[in-house]
Amino acid sequence: MSVLLKNAVxxxxxxxxxxxxxxxxxxxxxxxxKADEVIDATDMAVLPSFVNAHNHAAMTLLRGxxxxxxxxxxxxxxxxxxxxxxxxxxxxxxTKLACLEMIKSGTTSxxxxxxxxxxxxxxVDEMGMKALISGxxxxxxxxxxxxxxxxxxxxxxxxxxxxxxxxxYCLGPHAIYTVSEESLRWIREFADKxxxxxxxxxxxxxxxxxxxxxxxxxxxxxxxxxxxxxxPDVIVAHCIHLTDNEIEILKKYKVIIAHNPTSxxxxxxxxxxxxxxxxxxxxxxxxxDGCSSNNNLDMLDEMKIMALLHKNTTLDPKIASxxxxxxxxxxPLTKSFFRNSGEIAVGKNADLILVNLNHHRLIPNHNLxxxxxxxxxxxxxxxxxxxxRILMKHRHIxxxxxxxxxxxxxxxxxxxS
Numbered sequence: 001m002s003v004l005l006k007n008a009v010x011x012x013x014x015x016x017x018x019x020x021x022x023x024x025x026x027x028x029x030x031x032x033x034k035a036d037e038v039i040d041a042t043d044m045a046v047l048p049s050f051v052n053a054h055n056h057a058a059m060t061l062l063r064g065x066x067x068x069x070x071x072x073x074x075x076x077x078x079x080x081x082x083x084x085x086x087x088x089x090x091x092x093x094x095t096k097l098a099c100l101e102m103i104k105s106g107t108t109s110x111x112x113x114x115x116x117x118x119x120x121x122x123x124v125d126e127m128g129m130k131a132l133i134s135g136x137x138x139x140x141x142x143x144x145x146x147x148x149x150x151x152x153x154x155x156x157x158x159x160x161x162x163x164x165x166x167x168x169y170c171l172g173p174h175a176i177y178t179v180s181e182e183s184l185r186w187i188r189e190f191a192d193k194x195x196x197x198x199x200x201x202x203x204x205x206x207x208x209x210x211x212x213x214x215x216x217x218x219x220x221x222x223x224x225x226x227x228x229x230x231x232p233d234v235i236v237a238h239c240i241h242l243t244d245n246e247i248e249i250l251k252k253y254k255v256i257i258a259h260n261p262t263s264x265x266x267x268x269x270x271x272x273x274x275x276x277x278x279x280x281x282x283x284x285x286x287x288x289d290g291c292s293s294n295n296n297l298d299m300l301d302e303m304k305i306m307a308l309l310h311k312n313t314t315l316d317p318k319i320a321s322x323x324x325x326x327x328x329x330x331x332p333l334t335k336s337f338f339r340n341s342g343e344i345a346v347g348k349n350a351d352l353i354l355v356n357l358n359h360h361r362l363i364p365n366h367n368l369x370x371x372x373x374x375x376x377x378x379x380x381x382x383x384x385x386x387x388x389r390i391l392m393k394h395r396h397i398x399x400x401x402x403x404x405x406x407x408x409x410x411x412x413x414x415x416x417s
Contacts, residue, residue, distance in 0.1 A: 053110075096403045109338045118156075139183050171196060257277055
């Protein structure tokens, strides 16, 4: 398929952009090439689409369920009991609802960790998005459960040929307080053998740190270093309670930090030491976390909250600038996992959005990046393209009404079961 964008604003110029197959093949003025689809992008900025570094997509079904609670109380008494009732069909429709929300707000790629991997992968594939998808690996230090999870993950890895190349298998140990040392070592070995990435929650709460000290005699990052778990293929979510030594360890292994400011503010485990991690040269990628702890997947909302959180907690208005925050939502994971994206240029994948410059939130347009970070929300996104495929055109998505109704039915079933 080919797509021609006419009169789009790009780096201050008005240009046409030709997309052939998955790639941007021409950028110029007055392109006359024929295309299967021509989109009038007058008064629209063409920008890289957003990448959500940490998500539990099907938790859209739990949006608003169990708010205003402490993290462990929330998990143990609200979230995990309801999640135990989820079926693959529930996860399929919950993930489709998440994809709908992400597309409507300009996201085309994300990292996911949730139950019922096949339901999630099928939904993402059908919606045309890209994702690193992991099944939740939790063994609760039970050898029998550990063996079941290992067998499941092996089976998932070897089933990936049924999905498009937009879906990437990822290992997803939940956390060091829910996964045994033996399983974490197995996960590292499996990742090395099959060259697959890992995502894990890390150092999110004071309780997690204290439990690690009590159980292993060291802090969480030190423990993962000790067992040889860390590496540049590891995405660690949260990273709130860190010592300077732990930051140096993370730097040594070039891990990627998935920062989730809204979730952290809502559940109150603390504030990630953004400036220290940045000064150490670590890669910081922005994520929303799931809808039960956010409660939306709009990366434009997340950018503003990230910027304001760190300015407010440090009393420094220069920290977490608009440029830095915007970059955290578009670039980091395109350098390591969602490759050949994150830039509007010839030869790059056509993962892009058109932003309506006539939207009231973007007027006047003194600085587009500042407007996007501090003023915009998902409603400013007009059109979304992923791998050259139009996922949303002029804010229309074909399946929208069906997805909403089926997700509502899934929630009703959960609450009655």
